Amino acid sequence: MRIARFAAEGRIWEGEVTPEGRLVADGRAFDPERVVWLPPVPPGGKAIGLALNYREHAEELEVAPPEEPALFLKPSNAWIGHRAPVRYPKGVKVLHGEVELVVIIGRRCRNVRPEEAWEVIAGYTIGNDVTARDFVGNFYRPPVRAKGQDTFGPMGPWRVTPDEIPDPHNLAMRLYVNGRLAQEGHTSRMIHRIPELIAYISSFMTLEPGDTLWTGTPRGIVPVRPGDVMRLEIEGIGVLENPVVEEELSLASAGFVSGWT
Numbered sequence: 001m002r003i004a005r006f007a008a009e010g011r012i013w014e015g016e017v018t019p020e021g022r023l024v025a026d027g028r029a030f031d032p033e034r035v036v037w038l039p040p041v042p043p044g045g046k047a048i049g050l051a052l053n054y055r056e057h058a059e060e061l062e063v064a065p066p067e068e069p070a071l072f073l074k075p076s077n078a079w080i081g082h083r084a085p086v087r088y089p090k091g092v093k094v095l096h097g098e099v100e101l102v103v104i105i106g107r108r109c110r111n112v113r114p115e116e117a118w119e120v121i122a123g124y125t126i127g128n129d130v131t132a133r134d135f136v137g138n139f140y141r142p143p144v145r146a147k148g149q150d151t152f153g154p155m156g157p158w159r160v161t162p163d164e165i166p167d168p169h170n171l172a173m174r175l176y177v178n179g180r181l182a183q184e185g186h187t188s189r190m191i192h193r194i195p196e197l198i199a200y201i202s203s204f205m206t207l208e209p210g211d212t213l214w215t216g217t218p219r220g221i222v223p224v225r226p227g228d229v230m231r232l233e234i235e236g237i238g239v240l241e242n243p244v245v246e247e248e249l250s251l252a253s254a255g256f257v258s259g260w261t
Contacts, residue, residue: 002179004158007036017158040125040159045210047074053191053216060219069192069200085245086130086251087151088226094133097230098217099175099183102127103194104159105211112202117195123159126232127214154242164235176231177222185218199224
């Protein structure tokens with residue numbers, strides 16, 4: 001089953017994506033061209049990223065793969081849905097996308113054994129770990145400024161339930177920029193696999209429903225500029241597409257200030 005979150009008619013919906021591509025929620029059908037696509041998980045959870053989980057990407061950067069998973073957090077302000085624009089920060093010289101298989105946690109869990117890891121997974125989606133390469137000085141601990149800026153975490157277009165993906169380590173994935181292939185990889189080449197990752201992370205951190213695990217990216221760093229379109233594909237899941245736009249005025253200067261008084 002494919003489950004999408006979207007906004008229409010002034011509210012947020014969660015519904016099934018039919019084989020014909022229609023959205024059905026609360027017994028109603030919606031035209032996918034007339035909704036605002038949202039990330040397939042609601043805000044409030046943790047997004048745990050994995051650096052250098054593909055040997056080919058480590059070789060590309062001329063660094064040794066880490067012996068244990070190298071983790072970072074991708075804040076929720078970065079999350080956007082399918083077709084939402086990625087903002088290109090002023091002054092950044094190298095911005096690029098990274099196609100990643102994202103695991104969605106479905107149960108609160110701690111100290112999960114590898115053989116039990118499949119039981120806590122609610123599904124899979126596509127993630128674009130947008131990165132401002134200017135600010136990456138430590139490949140093993142990418143700074144928030146490089147990966148946590150607003151709009152730097154497109155996810156979608158929907159969540160695919162585990163029954164439709166019997167082997168998440170057997171999926172082709174690609175990233176295109178303006179129709180040209182920028183990345184091509186296969187989830188079989190992960191260094192640290194999903195059960196191992198869930199066991200490792202849950203050994204020191206409670207995982208909650210809606211938390212996401214971004215499992216790393218293959219070789220390929222192709223810079224993007226405003227006006228470009230990134231299209232990500234993962235076999236069995238679908239297509240995540242986002243345009244790149246110039247950074248606009250800050251929320252404060254645009255008159256959207258809110259907070260404590």
